[in-house]
Amino acid sequence: MKNEKVISQKDFRPEVNMKKRSLRFSRSSLCLPYGLFLALFVVLPLVLIVFYSFTDQNGSISFDNFIRFFSSATTLTTVIISILLALATTVICIILAYPVAYILARSNLNKGGTLLMLFIMPMWINFVLRAMAMKDLLTLIGVFGFNNYVNVVIGMVYDYLPFMVLPIYTVLIKMDKSYMEASMDLGASPLRTFTKVTFPLSMPGIASGITMVFMPTMTCYVISDTFGNGLITIVGKLIDEQFTTFQNWNLGSAMAMVLLVIMLVSMWVTGGFKSEDARGTNL
């Protein structure tokens, strides 16, 4: 009986239903706040950066900023030094993080996740404080001060190691053990199983570790300032100076643009690296 009532309502009073429907949120209208957020905080700043980088200080269109950037030996050296520092940091992070992640994921040492927590916890401590403390510690034990570049790399590795450990650990812990068993079953020794199966399959973890370490290390000048005794400048510092000290927003924006392109290129390289290895043409 109840059902019939509903049907008759629909039939005789369609306008009621229409009204009700128009009051409902459609799925796309629910996206509106997010769209607004994106427009306001992502697209607009980007447009502003592009605008500033292609105009001079009077507001007229020019390529002067880029020309200045690429013709200055100091800035170019800074960029190259930044890239090299970031590269060194990333490579060292991989070398240190992989065994750590592997042991954490495979052995019984990490029962209950305590050990993993110890590796991850520094990420939650204020980053400037951590850098300062590390510097003092290194000075105390006498490792600090041989070479400013080495110091900066030490500092960066210290700060970014957890970002490399975590993604590799996640990939390893989630990896189906039957792959390793299948490899052993087919005659591979434990070492070969690692090189032919475990390592290639953990490539996505390494790749995401790279994106989480390489890119931030190029701009994070807090560490280079602290550990380089103020003598090492990286791209991030250069941009900061343009915006604060020199008040040249146009050149600063242009630098940010160049950095963005470098980032995209490095992302593309790691992405390509990832899919290349996923097919395993190296076997």
Next chain:
Amino acid sequence: MENKREKIIEIKNLTREFEDGVVAVDDISFYVRKGEFVTFLGPSGCGKTTTLRMIAGFDKPSKGQILLNGQDISALPPNKRPINTVFQRYALFPHLNVYENIAFGLKLKRVKVTYEDASGKQFVKKEKLSKKVIAAKVEKALKMVDLEGFEKRSVSTLSGGQQQRVAIARAIVNEPEILLLDEPLGALDLKMRKDMQLELKEMHKKLGITFIYVTHDQEEALTMSDTIVVMKDGVIQQIGTPTDIYNEPKNSFVADFIGESNIFSGTIVGNRKVRFINTTFDCVDDFEKNEKVDVVVRPEDVVLKDEGEGQVDGKIISSIFKGVHYEMVMKVGKSEIVIQDTIERKVGEKVSLVIQPNDIHIMEKEFTENKYDGYITKRNTVCFGDGEFDCDVTQLYPGSFLDEEGYLITTEGDKIDLTDVDVNVEVGLKDIEISDDENAGGAIGNIVSMIYKGDHYQLIVRTDENEEDFVFDTEDTWNENDRVSVVIAKDKIKLSLKQEIKR
């Protein structure tokens, strides 16, 4: 002929106890002959996969030996064993294409090649297989599983059935002595599974490799195997050919697991005579008189006749069309019997059944407890075995108690009327006493059997009305045919609910 083939693998007293104390495999022994297709069959958690993993080398036995061609391999790592596995979820390497997956084992293989040096001396060198040899072998394996031309495909683009085939090819390409298959067809749909069953069987014939197969699907096991090993709780229940296992199940578990069965508890009442469903049937198995047994009757072995024309009458209470036959349930007294027949009998029709002596399978029953169907009375006593006994009804709900009116109050404060609630009753063999005084106990019967068991007698008292038996141990001597009453202490009657009571 078959029996003369040598044993390729022999398992001796194999036990696997996990770190948490769970015994997955409990002291099992068996052997597999060369070229045989052996299936481990059992419900999940019965230890079949653990056994397979120990043969493959992924799991180390806690005790016991695994002999391959007479040599103990239980300490060898999996890569040193001439055994390959087809995994449950295939475990194909996602970073390699079909060709590379299949060639994986071949690329690791080293073969001994004999050379002659300049002076004519012979020496042996271990060498990798050449690319050409590998390519030829992979091609052959792909042909075997009907996947020619798939070499360059990425495994993630393959369907479940195709992945399955690649997994098989990857294993057989290494020409192992034994191929282990861990529920390999579990993830496939019914039609595909049936096709693959036949293909695997065909492949087994062609290759001549020993197959050890694990499944929980009894039909799969019956279709494919030469020998079936039925397992339960880490223990082997029966080893035999599919026909043996189907026709002569060793115990009620095997009977129930393999095919559909009616299982009754019965009593041997004479020379090759067994009594169940209140009727005495002729049978072909020899057992001691008065022994308690499990009786198994296959649904297709029950023949229906018109009322009064068979061995026992009953009523059809359900009938379902199953394609080839009708599956009907007949009620005889309190028991229900499943029957398969091509002629339909209507629900409610009074019929009679006949079971040939050959079709009555009798199995020894380990008798440890008297079990009865009972119900609770108004006075909170329990009726079972043609008698009424005092009991403790609060055990049905832990922590509950009875109020002055006789209602049960649970810990949650619910008030329950237990009158006429059906319960399972269990009484241990040591918890029954008998008395000459007919008013002393809850039930009355005659002693029908008295067996001397070394230091005590095992007695059976049978009631008149429904022929309910009380089996118990006693140190006193009685005489057969004595009329006695059965006494059971209040706290020795174990009760459990047949189903949750609706509140």
